[in-house]
Amino acid sequence: MTQTDDRSLEGPSRRTVLASAGLGAVGAVGAASLAGCGSAQQTASDAAGSATNAVKDAISKATVPVGGGKIFADQKVVVTQPTSGDFKAFSAVCTHQACIVADVSDGTINCACHGSKFDITTGAVKNGPASSPLPEKKVTISGDGISVT
Structure with a gap:
């Protein structure tokens, strides 16, 4: 068996x-x-x-502080005024992981997502993890207004 x-x-x-x-x-x-x-x-x-879209309406120069800047998150643009009368504009999209930058202070454009900081004059990386600068935009000044393309 x-x-x-x-x-x-x-x-x-x-x-x-x-x-x-x-x-x-x-x-x-x-x-x-x-x-x-x-x-x-x-x-x-x-x-x-x-971020390649232009700011639709002219920005008042008075809204951009000297030595600082203003973020237009809906347009994905940050406008800075490093020195009086010298206006710069950059993409507000952080080059690290595409967060919109959070604020402008102490001479830098700051991304709150991972701590990247960019120079307000050139858009160059001042502090990583971003390794590429913020792309610069063209600024046109007309009277009291600023246009960005």
């Missing part, structure tokens, strides 16, 4: 099922992470592309 091994008829063990479920969950999380990463890259790309 031959003895039958009943385990071969039972199907996968509990350990095999649990391990497979765990790998499936890891795969789902990984896929979600990758999808999120792609979305972030797409958003960054969109923001950088939108």
Whole structure:
């Protein structure tokens, strides 16, 4: 008489099922992470592309402080006045991960997302992690107004 091994008829063990479920969950999380990463890259790309838009209305020179600047987040532009009467404009989209810069103080344009700082005169990186300067925009002054393209 031959003895039958009943385990071969039972199907996968509990350990095999649990391990497979765990790998499936890891795969789902990984896929979600990758999808999120792609979305972030797409958003960054969109923001950088939108930064080429011009400021629609003239900006009053009086709204841009000497030695500082003003951010126009909806237009993705920052206008600075390093010295009296000298106006500069840059993309307000941080070159690190496409956050909109948060403020202008102490001679720098500052991104709150990861701490990058850019020079208000040149847009050059003063503090990383950004490694590229903010792209400069063309400034046209007419009377008391500033136009940016």
